[in-house]
Amino acid sequence: MVYGVILAGGVGSRMGNAEKPKQYLQIGEKPIIIHTVEKMYVHPEIEKVLVLCPEQWVSYTKTLLKKYRLPTEEIAVLKGGSTRNGTIMNAISYIEEQGDLTDETIIVTHDSVRPFITHRIISENVLYARKYGACDTVIAATDTIVESLDGAVISDIPDRSKMYQGQTPQSFCAVKLKHLYESLSEEEKKILTDAAKIFAIKGEKVYLVQGEVSNIKITYPYDLRVAEALIKEDRK
């Protein structure tokens, strides 16, 4: 079974004066999170969609799904965890409770604030996660990446040709991800910024899926304006 897992845990602290978390802001005619849920929902290989959001936004999210006529029986809204990986583990626990957690279960985890995801990216995530157990969506870095250990001076400038920018989805064999996560020490868990790193620090391979420049993450007010600019008039 393939689950689309939409991570909507952000509280919008970087989004200027916006009162709502950024995933609930509107672009085009709908809230960002609805665009993202619709993309996962219509994809033929995604069998069920889970939306994980802060506890205080669970009811609101369910109301939004109803408002935009999305079927709540195929889309579950759950409470997220305190960290990104804690949230993903909540999703896996839910899948286990449903009796769907088997070696074949794939989760396609995706930021709720990346509504420009394309069909191909989802398809390739499912394909690579099935084939290899883990994959991450990336684009080749265009800016030079600079490393600084103290935030004051450069400690290293890695070769740009080997650098990629991570996007989402990140997709995994759910059982494998769960086992690897449970084998981590608390110290190791603290340094994790995303789920792909769980595989990486355990020496497991994570395959690359080609992302798209347009698969932007709406983080800052500037990104909202970019997102609005990406939506063009329908030639009907």
Next chain:
Amino acid sequence: MLNAVYRLVAPRRFEVEFTEIELRNVIVRPTHLSICRADQRYYQGTRPAEVLAQKLPMALIHEGIGQVVYDETGEYQPGQRVVMIPNTPTEPDSVIAENYLRSSRFRASGFDGFMQDYVELGRDRLVCLPSDIDLRVAAFTELITVSVHAISRFDRIAHERRRKIGIWGDGNLGYITALLFHTMFPEVKLFIFGVDENKLADFAFAEETILVKDIPKDLEVDHAFECVGGNGAQMAIDQMIDHIAPEGTMSLLGVSENHVPINTRMVLEKGLRLFGSSRSGREDFQQTVSLFEKNRELVGNLQNLIGSVIEVGSISDMKEAFETDIRRAFGKTVMVWKN
């Protein structure tokens, strides 16, 4: 939903743009798209500059099939393979066919074509395909419906003497029209007129194939189809007028950017009926799919038209598919849509 639309923004340049589509009607994921000469005229920029300025940016492709991913009523099941109908009427009319209504819109002609992540369609804008159809052939169903439409109109308009039919044009449209005519009227003798001996050799089902420079003076056909278009249309129409029997019908299918002079004196003297046919409507799609189901040999013969089959998963693949198609003299280029 924010839908990725791959639009031609200038000749030879595709870019991704996003439109908002609603989860309503039927949503289809394109799977196999076929390139038409009309798409190439936009891609290569050979349409008049004012037409390009008015119509671009626009997603190309009006020949394509896909799989249903969403239907708000449940009439179509997810996964159902369908052919998409590019003509989109905006009003009913009990007399004029949907493809001739000036109010109708047509995909990839001022209205986004099928080069999209998902296509939202009215439920009468798709026809279910048989489960075992060759998808590469089904991709260019629309081109076949244009021939079916023209032949159906011929059947309504032409007088009943139909012993010999002439078809001018040895390209894709000529081949399809001849093949469909042979399928629908197997007893009629077909004479094919073309310029390329190799291509003419493919019309094995015809009574005779003749090079246009070698047409016997006394050869006469009861009715004729013009499938040439472009710069060759004038010569083809001249020859048709010369070699058609009185009161015959001349069915014009070839598209030309030129104004074509016609020998009206002989049209009058022979009492000929010239009628144009363009595009097709839902009934033609239904009839074509029904012919696919009943006649396996037809699909087998149409496989001869499959030229290149190219997987397309990026904008550079799209360019590659169109450039490959330019280099191809005969046959269709089918994009397996992985984008």
